[in-house]
Amino acid sequence: MKIGFIGLGIMGKPMAKNLLKAGHELVVFDVNKANVDDVAAAGAKAAVSLSDAASQVPVIITMLPNSPHVKTVVLGEKGILEGAKPGTILIDMSSIAPLASQEVEKACAARGIKMIDAPVSGGEPKAVDGTLAIMVGGDKAVFEEVKGILLQMGATAVYCGAIGAGNTTKLANQIVVGLNIAAVAEAFTLVKKAGVDPQLVFEAIKGGLAGSTVLNAKAPTMIEGNFKPGFKIDLHIKDLANALDTGHGVGSPLPLTSLVREMMETLHADGFGQDDHSALARYYAKVSGTKIGK
Numbered sequence: 001m002k003i004g005f006i007g008l009g010i011m012g013k014p015m016a017k018n019l020l021k022a023g024h025e026l027v028v029f030d031v032n033k034a035n036v037d038d039v040a041a042a043g044a045k046a047a048v049s050l051s052d053a054a055s056q057v058p059v060i061i062t063m064l065p066n067s068p069h070v071k072t073v074v075l076g077e078k079g080i081l082e083g084a085k086p087g088t089i090l091i092d093m094s095s096i097a098p099l100a101s102q103e104v105e106k107a108c109a110a111r112g113i114k115m116i117d118a119p120v121s122g123g124e125p126k127a128v129d130g131t132l133a134i135m136v137g138g139d140k141a142v143f144e145e146v147k148g149i150l151l152q153m154g155a156t157a158v159y160c161g162a163i164g165a166g167n168t169t170k171l172a173n174q175i176v177v178g179l180n181i182a183a184v185a186e187a188f189t190l191v192k193k194a195g196v197d198p199q200l201v202f203e204a205i206k207g208g209l210a211g212s213t214v215l216n217a218k219a220p221t222m223i224e225g226n227f228k229p230g231f232k233i234d235l236h237i238k239d240l241a242n243a244l245d246t247g248h249g250v251g252s253p254l255p256l257t258s259l260v261r262e263m264m265e266t267l268h269a270d271g272f273g274q275d276d277h278s279a280l281a282r283y284y285a286k287v288s289g290t291k292i293g294k
């Protein structure tokens with residue numbers, strides 16, 4: 001199938017390449033020319049604008065940083081809606097505010113464009129392997145139509161409900177991940193300060209109830225003192241801000257989320273916004289005077 005792909009960053013680039021590998025014809029666009037060149041070298045065709053890309057394809061995928069980017073790309077001048085033919089399916093795989101998904105879908109529907117939200121979890125390694133976890137909101141029939149394409153980028157694609165439900169699910173994911181990383185950083189700072197080797201603590205607890213994907217992925221890098229991203233603090237701040245807005249909107253309290261968001265804001269202010277979210281360990285190092293690792 002001929003598929004449009006907009007947003008060829010850390011995640012979009014390998015996802016687009018997996019669609020090429022699966023035999024699709026890709027028409028791509030990004031404001032970053034180097035990213036376009038990289039995917040074009042793998043066989044994609046570069047479009048001259050967003051509307052040009054949208055005019056050529058029955059299905060178009062977006063993988064952009066946040067709600068304002070998606071609104072600009074879909075609704076803005078020379079945007080997707082200017083080019084897309086009625087009946088086109090837009091799959092927005094960006095992690096954005098659920099309310100923004102609903103707003104963009106409404107504008108799409110008015111032009112006969114069918115939109116679903118389909119954010120992902122798993123980070124760059126799973127984007128490269130094509131094993132992302134994909135969470136979907138929107139019309140179930142549209143989801144069924146494109147499920148095969150989603151499963152060429154992911155190991156799972158779960159239908160979660162009406163438009164915006166994919167992004168509500170992603171907010172839950174980001175709360176669980178962010179709070180878990182903070183718990184690991186807090187606990188490992190304690191053991192270091194108390195004179196017990198963090199590596200031995202990791203070995204001792206990883207098989208018990210404290211064991212988790214987050215513990216396995218982030219305790220070793222905290223012990224190494226390696227905060228190369230991965231998933232950046234600044235992107236996680238964006239997700240927790242969207243979670244807090246959503247929580248305030250529906251009247252669901254998020255006290256732990258607001259605490260971890262403030263820790264991340266401190267890291268951003270200290271110049272660590274581009275570090276991996278495991279840099280929450282740096283926050284504890286600052287307030288305790290003790291580093292977990294090197």
Ligand code: NAD
Binds near residue numbers: 029063072
């Ligand atoms: P990124 O910043 O690496 O990539 C975003 C891309 O969008 C860039 O190439 C940028 O040039 C492009 N872009 C921005 N505005 C544009 C516009 N107006 N027109 C065309 N292109 C535009 O971000 P990423 O890490 O790939 O993340 C993308 C989304 O996926 C985010 O919502 C993020 O929260 C989510 N996500 C990221 C990860 C991760 O580990 N990086 C994991 C899961 C989900």
